[in-house]
Amino acid sequence: MTANVSETPRAPLPESAERAGRAQLPGKTLRTDRWWLQPTLTVAGLAVFVIYAGVRAFMGAYYWVPAYHYLTPFYSPCTTASCAPGSQHLGAWFGEFPAWLPYGIIALPFLLVFRLTCYYYRKAYYRSVWFSPPACAVAEPRAKYTGETRFPLIVQNVHRYFFYVAALLALLNTYDAIMAFHSPSGFGFGLGNLILLLNVVMLWAYTLSCHSCRHATGGRLRHFSRHPVRYWMWTQVSKLNTRHMQFAWITIGTLILADLYVMLVSAGAFPDPRFVG
Amino acid sequence: MAYDARFKVWRGDAESGQLCDFTVEVNEGEVVLDIIHRLQATQAPDLAVRWNCKAGKCGSCSAEINGHPRLLCMTRMSTFAEDETITVTPMRTFPVIRDLVTDVSFNYEKAREVPAFTPPQDVAAGEYRMAQVDVQRSQEFRKCIECFLCQDTCHVVRDHEDNKRSFAGPRFLMRVAELEMHPLDAADRVPAAQEEHGLGYCNITKCCTEVCPEGIHITDNALIPMKERVADRKYDPVVWLGNKLFRRDKR
Numbered sequence: 001m002t003a004n005v006s007e008t009p010r011a012p013l014p015e016s017a018e019r020a021g022r023a024q025l026p027g028k029t030l031r032t033d034r035w036w037l038q039p040t041l042t043v044a045g046l047a048v049f050v051i052y053a054g055v056r057a058f059m060g061a062y063y064w065v066p067a068y069h070y071l072t073p074f075y076s077p078c079t080t081a082s083c084a085p086g087s088q089h090l091g092a093w094f095g096e097f098p099a100w101l102p103y104g105i106i107a108l109p110f111l112l113v114f115r116l117t118c119y120y121y122r123k124a125y126y127r128s129v130w131f132s133p134p135a136c137a138v139a140e141p142r143a144k145y146t147g148e149t150r151f152p153l154i155v156q157n158v159h160r161y162f163f164y165v166a167a168l169l170a171l172l173n174t175y176d177a178i179m180a181f182h183s184p185s186g187f188g189f190g191l192g193n194l195i196l197l198l199n200v201v202m203l204w205a206y207t208l209s210c211h212s213c214r215h216a217t218g219g220r221l222r223h224f225s226r227h228p229v230r231y232w233m234w235t236q237v238s239k240l241n242t243r244h245m246q247f248a249w250i251t252i253g254t255l256i257l258a259d260l261y262v263m264l265v266s267a268g269a270f271p272d273p274r275f276v277g
Numbered sequence: 278m279a280y281d282a283r284f285k286v287w288r289g290d291a292e293s294g295q296l297c298d299f300t301v302e303v304n305e306g307e308v309v310l311d312i313i314h315r316l317q318a319t320q321a322p323d324l325a326v327r328w329n330c331k332a333g334k335c336g337s338c339s340a341e342i343n344g345h346p347r348l349l350c351m352t353r354m355s356t357f358a359e360d361e362t363i364t365v366t367p368m369r370t371f372p373v374i375r376d377l378v379t380d381v382s383f384n385y386e387k388a389r390e391v392p393a394f395t396p397p398q399d400v401a402a403g404e405y406r407m408a409q410v411d412v413q414r415s416q417e418f419r420k421c422i423e424c425f426l427c428q429d430t431c432h433v434v435r436d437h438e439d440n441k442r443s444f445a446g447p448r449f450l451m452r453v454a455e456l457e458m459h460p461l462d463a464a465d466r467v468p469a470a471q472e473e474h475g476l477g478y479c480n481i482t483k484c485c486t487e488v489c490p491e492g493i494h495i496t497d498n499a500l501i502p503m504k505e506r507v508a509d510r511k512y513d514p515v516v517w518l519g520n521k522l523f524r525r526d527k528r
């Protein structure tokens with residue numbers, strides 16, 4: 001093929017695409033639907049979570065309701081001497097923290113990286129933040145693309161480790177939610193318990209529906225017939241896995257709800273409606 | 278029930294081309310391929326289009342409709358408003374031959390790069406035995422009609438011609454996964470998936486899954502499981518050590 005094929009004006013294509021003899025189609029996409037809507041909503045949703053979680057993690061207050069032992073998931077485990085008495089379910093491992101250090105510093109980085117390397121969140125931010133691609137059949141803005149073949153994105157392959165840690169932290173959140181059945185007179189049960197429980201159930205659904213979990217329980221096998229128990233587990237995880245995206249968003253909602261509720265009750269904005277105690 | 282619809286159909290070849298306007302009759306129950314055929318019969322007898330079964334099973338009639346990679350024969354006209362202008366273009370990712378027909382040989386080259394099914398040496402032909410649960414995962418991938426819409430949509434090659442050399446595309450990474458999950462395949466395909474077929478280029482953004490007319494969960498059931506297998510082998514010292522210590526090669 002000759003180098004300079006045509007004088008007619010047309011949309012700029014990468015030179016390599018012209019050489020490949022592709023049809024010279026106009027524009028970066030011919031889609032006529034509102035393809036930009038989903039990335040826009042995704043960015044908005046992620047931004048709300050990141051900002052909310054950031055503000056709350058650094059607030060250092062209103063994370064514990066002493067009367068009912070409500071502890072927000074953002075401060076669990078609370079392991080510094082600065083934590084309110086009773087909120088240190090795993091004990092105080094450190095001395096006083098300066099005000100700028102989040103009390104949940106032990107867990108938060110793991111939870112952050114767990115979600116950052118999650119296959120669903122990767123899809124979400126690759127599309128909506130990095131525009132790679134912004135939507136299907138809509139051209140991405142950058143000329144070079146190497147995907148997850150090299151540093152830094154090759155590091156996404158460590159996701160499974162963060163899954164293991166996240167599973168431990170889900171156990172801890174479960175423990176926190178059980179310890180919260182408390183009142184000054186012993187056992188207690190209020191609206192806050194329902195919210196904390198809902199959050200824990202959803203966290204488990206999100207964590208267990210993880211693709212690395214699906215692989216570890218049975219996905220890596222070649223012969224399901226030789227491993228009936230693992231095959232059964234894989235089947236269950238696979239069922240959850242089809243809803244992994246929904247759980248990713250639902251847990252953003254329940255985490256904010258649980259934290260907001262603890263914050264408001266702890267700040268005395270309203271009393272926790274109690275069913276028992 | 279019949280109405281006149283406005284169409285823009287791309288006509289041209291590798292040298293040049295443009296969107297051409299047509300007004301053409303549409304009847305109840307028709308699909309886009311019917312309209313293209315009516316154009317051939319009435320206004321553009323030399324319009325080139327590839328098709329065969331008109332039943333969504335041969336995978337020939339792949340094109341892009343209003344920018345969406347789709348089968349012409351499976352896209353109902355009733356999904357468009359009557360006053361909508363419908364744009365029909367050839368697949369963007371492959372070289373165009375003429376009008377709506379592209380040269381998809383890229384895909385055949387990539388198909389040849391995947392080594393064929395390799396039966397175990399100690400089992401004679403005719404003695405293969407497999408349990409249904411062991412093959413059912415790969416059976417989903419066998420539904421593929423090789424329309425190459427996923428290959429066309431995948432941004433790795435759609436937006437980056439230079440990646441074609443190192444990236445097999447979702448359809449053939451799925452083929453690698455199919456064989457890797459096959460209970461009787463003796464070949465080791467995991468390192469090659471990453472190093473030769475370019476699995477690392479995939480950023481799991483799921484456009485292949487979105488366009489697949491067979492509804493195969495390419496990303497969730499083939500690509501991500503392959504990425505996890507690659508992580509087992511290349512990026513997970515715990516699994517690596519376990520395999521060394523306990524000789525867990527019987528999977």
Ligand code: SF4
Nearest residue numbers: 431479480482483485
């Ligand atoms: S999921 Fe991977 S293979 Fe599929 S379209 Fe996206 S980048 Fe391409």
Ligand code: SF4
Nearest residue numbers: 421422424425427489
């Ligand atoms: S996987 Fe789906 S989209 Fe890709 S070639 Fe096969 S049928 Fe077509």
Ligand code: FES
Nearest residue numbers: 118119120210211
């Ligand atoms: S948490 Fe989303 S894939 Fe692991």
Ligand code: FES
Nearest residue numbers: 330331336338350
């Ligand atoms: S003509 Fe066979 S799939 Fe459309």
